[in-house]
Amino acid sequence: MRCPYCGSMDSQVKDSRPAEDGGAIRRRRICPDCSGRFTTFERVQLRELMVLKKSGRRVLFDRDKLARSVETALRKRPVDPERVERLIAGIVRQLEQSGEAEIASDTIGERVMEALKGLDDVAYVRFASVYRNFHGARDFGQLIDEIARADKAHGDGQDPQG
Template identity: 45%
Template sequence: MKCPFCNAEDTNVIDSRVSEEGNRIRRRRRCPACGKRFTTYETVELRLPQVVKHDGTRAEFDRNKLLTGFKRALHKRPVPTDYVDAAIDRIVQKFLSLGEREISSRSIGESVMHELYKLDKVAYIRFASVYKSFQDVDDFRDAIREVNKVNSAKANTNGNKPE
């Protein structure tokens, strides 16, 4: 590591500590040339895959776009921000763990729908209506029936009331 004060090519590590979260290392360094001390931080750099859109163009994976989609679908719905953040983290982690260099925008949309379905059925229907380009009331009715059918099946297997 180059010294930021005298630009000497080599520095000595005096102390290393892992952050409380465990995702960063703090290193105290000393330059043998000028004697000054400084701190560096080491973190993991993960590259999310490129997003291949419907028209074949590519874009950087953007977590903020996910958040915007969730916010629009969940507008005025009683879902805590922590749950939304956790859902987005699951989506990001899923695509990181695949190790792919590219993913389709369709697979991102499907993942968002899956997470919204678990969080809030109304938000799921809102997102699905845009994502699947609902054309009329029948499309909404079909989506609601699908949600009710799954909830009824869960209630029958668990012996509980539908959600």
Template identity: 50%
Template structure:
């Protein structure tokens, strides 16, 4: 694997760990040229279902888009990168377990909110306020109250 810092083709695996779910492997690597360390994740390439948008359009599942949405909700919140990866893996696990060729964006959004609720209540409310596009303050207050309930 090439070093993302200097581009050198020779990197050494320093540490290997399986995820809790056992569906991915985390590897800490060290570059032989610049001595910088970085993390890679290895997972089986499995085709995930297409996402059906509210307007009926269909798109391929995009891990980067999911991560971007989570990171936006978690912006300036005390949640580590590993916790975000774990949440993404949990959501992808639900996508795989569904066994469907297509999953609605509504269902995917509900899974995202469930994971955000476990990670950070503020991020959950941020995401819910955009995702559910509240019409008035009472809906927002209800979401805040919902965030305080046990998962």
């Protein structure tokens, strides 16, 4: 594994342990050339996934990009990091098990929105505002009204009067 500090190709594993409920292996590494320490993760990859962008371009699926998007939506929200990792791993697993080699970016966005809706309403609205390209307050209002109607239909609406 290449050292991220000096570029040396000769790093050594100092510690390995299971991570993500056994879905990955976390490895602590050290570079013998610069003594830099860093962590890597090893995960099972069922297949190479390609993402079909709206522009028609095809790019290799990037789990880290998905994680950054989810983490941006969840910034400063009181959500346990383990729940976030399970959400991301679940989306990736769904995509890999779909049987498709190419996944439309819209499909990924919808899966993220659905997962965030069940995790945190604020993160869901944040992600939706970017994903659906909101232009103003009316767009936010419509989405919040949808959430309120869904909560009421499921009996989750709370009466502020007690």
